[in-house]
Amino acid sequence: xxxxxxxxxxxxxxxxxxxxxxxxxxxxxxxxxxxxxxxxxxxxxxxxxxxxxxxxxxxxxxxxxxxxxxxxxxxxxxxxxxxxxxxxxxxxxxxxxxxxxxxxxxxxxxxxxxxxxxxxxxxxxxxxxxxxxxxxxxxxxxxxxxxxxxxxxxxxxxxxxxxxxxxxxxxxxxxxxxxxxxxxxxxxxxxxxxxxxxxxxxxxxxxxxxxxxxxxxxxxxxxxxxxxxxxxxxxxxxxxxxxxxxxxxxxxxxxxxxxxxxxxxxxxxxxxxxxxxxxxxxxxxxxxxxxxxxxxxxxxxxxxxxxxxx
Ligand code: TXA
Ligand code: MG
Numbered sequence: 001x002x003x004x005x006x007x008x009x010x011x012x013x014x015x016x017x018x019x020x021x022x023x024x025x026x027x028x029x030x031x032x033x034x035x036x037x038x039x040x041x042x043x044x045x046x047x048x049x050x051x052x053x054x055x056x057x058x059x060x061x062x063x064x065x066x067x068x069x070x071x072x073x074x075x076x077x078x079x080x081x082x083x084x085x086x087x088x089x090x091x092x093x094x095x096x097x098x099x100x101x102x103x104x105x106x107x108x109x110x111x112x113x114x115x116x117x118x119x120x121x122x123x124x125x126x127x128x129x130x131x132x133x134x135x136x137x138x139x140x141x142x143x144x145x146x147x148x149x150x151x152x153x154x155x156x157x158x159x160x161x162x163x164x165x166x167x168x169x170x171x172x173x174x175x176x177x178x179x180x181x182x183x184x185x186x187x188x189x190x191x192x193x194x195x196x197x198x199x200x201x202x203x204x205x206x207x208x209x210x211x212x213x214x215x216x217x218x219x220x221x222x223x224x225x226x227x228x229x230x231x232x233x234x235x236x237x238x239x240x241x242x243x244x245x246x247x248x249x250x251x252x253x254x255x256x257x258x259x260x261x262x263x264x265x266x267x268x269x270x271x272x273x274x275x276x277x278x279x280x281x282x283x284x285x286x287x288x289x290x291x292x293x294x295x296x297x298x299x300x301x302x303x304x305x306x307x308x309x310x
């Protein structure tokens with residue numbers, strides 16, 4: 001249910017969980033002053049307890065108290081990308097960051113989002129944890145309706161329209177003297193490279209003791225099976241998840257991600273399109289994976305791979 005910004009601020013200060021818009025995806029917000037509200041987020045999302053949360057604030061001034069280090073290039077990264085879709089993982093001040101927020105790790109993830117409504121809320125209420133506003137494992141929410149589908153029509157939402165980036169923030173962390181990517185996202189590795197002087201690599205994936213626990217979980221998955229390889233033809237599958245400027249067999253129903261000329265558009269549309277597959281009760285979809293392996297196309301490919309795992 002949509003609420004005004006004033007009501008949402010009052011609810012957050014009173015220890016309730018509400019959904020807020022960001023430029024990336026909608027988030028489920030709880031105040032750092034309310035440990036019960038933070039625990040409630042894990043329950044209602046059905047989120048594994050070992051998957052930590054990002055602390056969001058209106059400015060770095062509100063976040064500085066949580067970190068115990070300032071690695072090289074950190075301030076340049078903030079100057080370039082905040083407010084915006086970059087999440088930075090740093091050594092935490094363990095006294096200040098509640099254990100359930102960092103899921104017992106020694107680090108904390110920090111972000112200043114750029115959505116004007118949520119910046120107003122953060123200024124008024126103070127720092128908030130905000131995981132994506134979807135049931136764990138499901139596609140993230142990029143519209144208020146998506147939040148209502150996952151959490152019910154009565155769930156409180158601040159309506160900020162359609163998220164203009166439509167995919168999560170890029171997560172980076174500093175290890176052994178270098179910045180590494182913990183999650184691909186709305187900022188491409190190449191864009192980060194322009195600030196860092198090198199293009200950051202992906203963190204190695206360690207399943208037993210992951211540095212970023214989100215890496216090990218299934219994500220973004222619709223009920224439909226996504227066929228990413230060429231074992232089946234589009235005709236046999238019947239439904240194509242593809243691009244508006246490509247030709248597919250006439251017998252196929254085509255659901256479009258946008259044009260092959262625009263990676264940002266395809267990334268922005270992805271979660272809505274994955275949710276559309278569920279609404280239209282599609283069982284199997286053949287996915288056109290013929291796009292470049294660079295820039296935001298890497299984010300699209302990664303999300304599609306994760307969404308295809310059953
Ligand atoms: O764009 C976004 O980042 C959205 C919006 C709402 O801000 N939030 C979001 O949160 O995507 P969530 O919880 O769905 O994803 C957070 C990711 C997870 O993969 C988690 O494992 C990782 O960040 N993360 C959080 N804290 C971490 C930490 N201390 N160390 C390593 N990874 C961390
Ligand atoms: Mg998420």
